[in-house]
Amino acid sequence: MSWETVIGLEVHVQLATRSKMFCACSTGFGAPPNTNVCPVCLGLPGALPVPNREAVRLAVRAAHALGGRVAERSIFARKNYFYPDLPKGYQISQYDAPLSIGGGIGVDTPDRGTVEVSIERLHVEEDAGKSLHDRIPGKTAVDLNRAGVPLAEIVSGPDLRSPAEARAYLVAIKQLLIYAGVSECSMEQGSLRVDANISIRRGGDTGFGTKTEIKNLNSFANVERALEAERIRQEGMVDRGERVAQVTLLFNAATGQVRPMRSKEESHDYRYFPDPDLPPLLLSPEWIEQIRGELPELPAAKRARLVSAYGLTGYDAAVLASERPIADYFEAAARAGAPAKSAANWILGEVMTGYNARGGFAVAPADLADLISLVERGTVSLQAAKKVFGEMAASGGAPAEVAERLGLIQVRDEAALEQWAEAVLAAHPGEVARYRAGEAKLLGFLTGQVMKRSQGKADPKGVQAVLQRKLTT
Amino acid sequence: MASRLEEVGRSGLNATLAWSEAALLAEAARADAMATPGPLHGVPLAVKDNIVTTEQPTTCGSRILEGYRSPYNATVIERLRAAGAMVACKSNLDEFAMGSSTEHSAYGRVQHPLDPERVPGGSSGGSAALVAAGVVPAGLGSETGGSVRQPASFCGIVGVKPTYGRVSRYGLVAFGSSLDCVSVFGRTVADAASVLTVMAGLDSRDATTVDRPALGPVTAPASLQGMTIGLPSEYFPADLDPGVKAGCDTAIARMRDLGARVVKVSLPHSGLAVPTYYVIAPAEAAANLARYDGARYGPRFEQDRASRADRGGDLRALYRTTRGKGFGPEVRRRILVGTYVLSAGYYDAYYGRAQAARARIGSDFTRAFGSGIDLLFTPTTPTPAFKAGEKTGDPVAMYLADIFVCPASLAGLPAMSIPVGRTEGLPVGGQLIAAPFEEAKMLATAALLERQLEPEAEVR
Amino acid sequence: MSVTAKDVEHVARLAELAVEPGELPELTAQMDRIVGFVAQLGADRADEADEAVVERYVPGPEATPLREDVVRPADLAFPPAAIAPEFVEGFFVVPKLGPMEES
Numbered sequence A: 001m002s003w004e005t006v007i008g009l010e011v012h013v014q015l016a017t018r019s020k021m022f023c024a025c026s027t028g029f030g031a032p033p034n035t036n037v038c039p040v041c042l043g044l045p046g047a048l049p050v051p052n053r054e055a056v057r058l059a060v061r062a063a064h065a066l067g068g069r070v071a072e073r074s075i076f077a078r079k080n081y082f083y084p085d086l087p088k089g090y091q092i093s094q095y096d097a098p099l100s101i102g103g104g105i106g107v108d109t110p111d112r113g114t115v116e117v118s119i120e121r122l123h124v125e126e127d128a129g130k131s132l133h134d135r136i137p138g139k140t141a142v143d144l145n146r147a148g149v150p151l152a153e154i155v156s157g158p159d160l161r162s163p164a165e166a167r168a169y170l171v172a173i174k175q176l177l178i179y180a181g182v183s184e185c186s187m188e189q190g191s192l193r194v195d196a197n198i199s200i201r202r203g204g205d206t207g208f209g210t211k212t213e214i215k216n217l218n219s220f221a222n223v224e225r226a227l228e229a230e231r232i233r234q235e236g237m238v239d240r241g242e243r244v245a246q247v248t249l250l251f252n253a254a255t256g257q258v259r260p261m262r263s264k265e266e267s268h269d270y271r272y273f274p275d276p277d278l279p280p281l282l283l284s285p286e287w288i289e290q291i292r293g294e295l296p297e298l299p300a301a302k303r304a305r306l307v308s309a310y311g312l313t314g315y316d317a318a319v320l321a322s323e324r325p326i327a328d329y330f331e332a333a334a335r336a337g338a339p340a341k342s343a344a345n346w347i348l349g350e351v352m353t354g355y356n357a358r359g360g361f362a363v364a365p366a367d368l369a370d371l372i373s374l375v376e377r378g379t380v381s382l383q384a385a386k387k388v389f390g391e392m393a394a395s396g397g398a399p400a401e402v403a404e405r406l407g408l409i410q411v412r413d414e415a416a417l418e419q420w421a422e423a424v425l426a427a428h429p430g431e432v433a434r435y436r437a438g439e440a441k442l443l444g445f446l447t448g449q450v451m452k453r454s455q456g457k458a459d460p461k462g463v464q465a466v467l468q469r470k471l472t473t
Numbered sequence B: 001m002a003s004r005l006e007e008v009g010r011s012g013l014n015a016t017l018a019w020s021e022a023a024l025l026a027e028a029a030r031a032d033a034m035a036t037p038g039p040l041h042g043v044p045l046a047v048k049d050n051i052v053t054t055e056q057p058t059t060c061g062s063r064i065l066e067g068y069r070s071p072y073n074a075t076v077i078e079r080l081r082a083a084g085a086m087v088a089c090k091s092n093l094d095e096f097a098m099g100s101s102t103e104h105s106a107y108g109r110v111q112h113p114l115d116p117e118r119v120p121g122g123s124s125g126g127s128a129a130l131v132a133a134g135v136v137p138a139g140l141g142s143e144t145g146g147s148v149r150q151p152a153s154f155c156g157i158v159g160v161k162p163t164y165g166r167v168s169r170y171g172l173v174a175f176g177s178s179l180d181c182v183s184v185f186g187r188t189v190a191d192a193a194s195v196l197t198v199m200a201g202l203d204s205r206d207a208t209t210v211d212r213p214a215l216g217p218v219t220a221p222a223s224l225q226g227m228t229i230g231l232p233s234e235y236f237p238a239d240l241d242p243g244v245k246a247g248c249d250t251a252i253a254r255m256r257d258l259g260a261r262v263v264k265v266s267l268p269h270s271g272l273a274v275p276t277y278y279v280i281a282p283a284e285a286a287a288n289l290a291r292y293d294g295a296r297y298g299p300r301f302e303q304d305r306a307s308r309a310d311r312g313g314d315l316r317a318l319y320r321t322t323r324g325k326g327f328g329p330e331v332r333r334r335i336l337v338g339t340y341v342l343s344a345g346y347y348d349a350y351y352g353r354a355q356a357a358r359a360r361i362g363s364d365f366t367r368a369f370g371s372g373i374d375l376l377f378t379p380t381t382p383t384p385a386f387k388a389g390e391k392t393g394d395p396v397a398m399y400l401a402d403i404f405v406c407p408a409s410l411a412g413l414p415a416m417s418i419p420v421g422r423t424e425g426l427p428v429g430g431q432l433i434a435a436p437f438e439e440a441k442m443l444a445t446a447a448l449l450e451r452q453l454e455p456e457a458e459v460r
Numbered sequence C: 001m002s003v004t005a006k007d008v009e010h011v012a013r014l015a016e017l018a019v020e021p022g023e024l025p026e027l028t029a030q031m032d033r034i035v036g037f038v039a040q041l042g043a044d045r046a047d048e049a050d051e052a053v054v055e056r057y058v059p060g061p062e063a064t065p066l067r068e069d070v071v072r073p074a075d076l077a078f079p080p081a082a083i084a085p086e087f088v089e090g091f092f093v094v095p096k097l098g099p100m101e102e103s
């Protein structure tokens, strides 16, 4: 039996604000426990929420980036459940009137090419605190620094067909939101979290099977692993004639297994209702449009433009556009006169290696352009240029100056080249004879010898010209 | 002040919860240290114990907050102190302001100042009794469905509820957030108005406050010439208590004497108010009271039976025991009702319909005020103060004690009760209801009417 | 509409409220009385028909104000440790959840 996997993801991203969603406490990461707290986020008797304008602005921006329809009127609602890190006993979220409905994102999938994954909705909500189950023996320790941190929840349609596609979707969402300046999307710092819904159906069916939900997914790799484990579990059940039950599962990264957390019957009845502490969130059409205007060029548009404006290959454009700073670096180098293809090659090689290692650029794009031009003009060889680049990254300096200092400027002086060439011809009479007898490929060998004698400084083109002249006369 | 509080403490009224001589001295010192004396300089206020203060515990009349001290002060407390007022004491109340008799306090019932067998009304019965007994000139209460007007009526004092959004709720412990209003008692209209004026105004910490020009000082007009007073027929049923009716008739006659035009009006959806209220308020309360779980503040309660077999382990047991024992019976009933009406499958039938009914009740008022009515006048309560224990057996009978005060709460309107006379020795209150933010008109009318009435005289 | 003991037990679980078995009959009767009382709102159908469908009624401002994104330290008279029933090394401490729920 061939099964099709159907996956939808709920992604929670932290909106990059300084203060929390409904109070003036800091969202800073890493503060001592329960120090970024106040009456509002502690849920003290009598405290009231007031929404953060910047959080709303960033959420609207995210909605625009995803092509959603931003609602001029949305409603905050209370989602009621008891958990030790939820101080009020309810989470302020949005329910039947979310901030944005619809939209989609193009995802490069391993098997189906680029797929447009639909977005069902995007809403704003507050985060819960953190429960630590192994901090104090036999107890649960609660830190409320995160409680009230602003989040956007992005719910995809059931459009993903494999765990690998789920991962690709996450890569695309993360790239988009970082581009749009909405979120840092760091799973390590908890600013991006994922819940996954998965079901299976017979290939060709259009209905949906019973879905299960997997929580506690703390890396993209684990999303894929957990979904793979659950896909296999569900297929096994159906193949054995069992029925898949609607359950919430927790993924254990250590064992690679999923285990049930609660079943449908016990699943929460969240008793959503409009939060009476918060009047409707009304956004003027002008503000909504203004925020749209603030959006930078997004990855898909940038990729397309890199191909059309610079003649790059789709692959090069995709790698350069993967992060906004890299694409910006490329364009700056191109503006400084570097030919696009050379600049792309350099960036995909030397520049990215350094960027990934140190998290920043050590060589200014204009200096890279100058270095490329030294190579193009034959002043330094490509090999030597790589050494120059390494030295520039380590100690700085302008390319010509560094090349000079390292003695890597190519020698094109006729007299010097002739001197080296004569010495080589004299040292290799046999090869010279064979060349003259028609063995043309020996020119390469002789060029190499001249290069060696010059300790790599000779300009190879000049060397060839000198040798050819001497050998034919 | 301290001696009066001591005396009232011995009297058995049971109206005060926390107060101390040290705190009183500190309050007085703070007022005296002000460079320029504020408009309420040295005025001692009874503060209902669901308004948070850092100096005293804030218990809400509940075991679940026994000994709880708030690390911040309510906005109204900050504003009143800035005007020179002093917190004299925290006052007793129905637990979490849920009740109409102040019998539902974990710290014992409050007695009516004129008859210990009777209730002072509620839920703000402690502040009402302290003002009526002359211990303080004014006091703070809170209204969700009439919890200041109804006890003001029972105790023969003035009780004013502002427009929803006029006074900050920051620091008022939430019961029904879309209804809750900090409200005020005074022995006179002017006393109540001066406290209200200081408290009112936009608060950046409460998203439901409204930016409106400040309330000016209240001055009684010379007459009611040009005023139209509406009498909603639904508030004068055939079986209205004869003493209450007589008291209201007296007040209506005085208003006519003062030149007001008095007309009959209809608010056809008034009958829906109490059931609507008992869906919306419990629903909001069920969520508002979820935070009391013994995890972060307040006492924890031990379980006496082994319910540890509960899946969910020890934490769920802590929640259930703390909430099961920490809340009294009325609060538990309302949490259960509120949870029920919001739960899967029932939301539309209860909460959805209650919202629709609330809108109808609101539009009844809009229509009345739009037709040239300046103020509505009604009895505040269907009967004078009832006896303790009379209605505790039947929650619905207790709820109906608020039948005339509930509608203005649902509509978010300003409303007040003033004493209009006595029947068989018990005070009768008359209610004025105004259009949104028309407090000034309402208070000025009441200030004039108050002079023409003899609140301590038998009516009829 | 009538409320059963099972309904009461269900909502008590949702609300995390212990209800002793001995209390259940009276509580069920009271709940039934209250829910029966508020159910009269449902009997109001005829009235609903001749009026336009009304939006949720919200007193107070039309729209929520929005705060500027400025960090301000909480001005607490005393720290969380002073109000917590159990507070260790900066953490609020509660009994363990069942293993099923820990994440």
Ligand SMILES: [Mg+2]
Pocket (backbone or CB within 6 Å): A093, A125, A153
């Ligand atoms: Mg969510």
Ligand SMILES: [Zn+2]
Pocket (backbone or CB within 6 Å): A020, A023, A024, A025, A036, A037, A038, A039, A040, A041, A042, A148
């Ligand atoms: Zn906070």
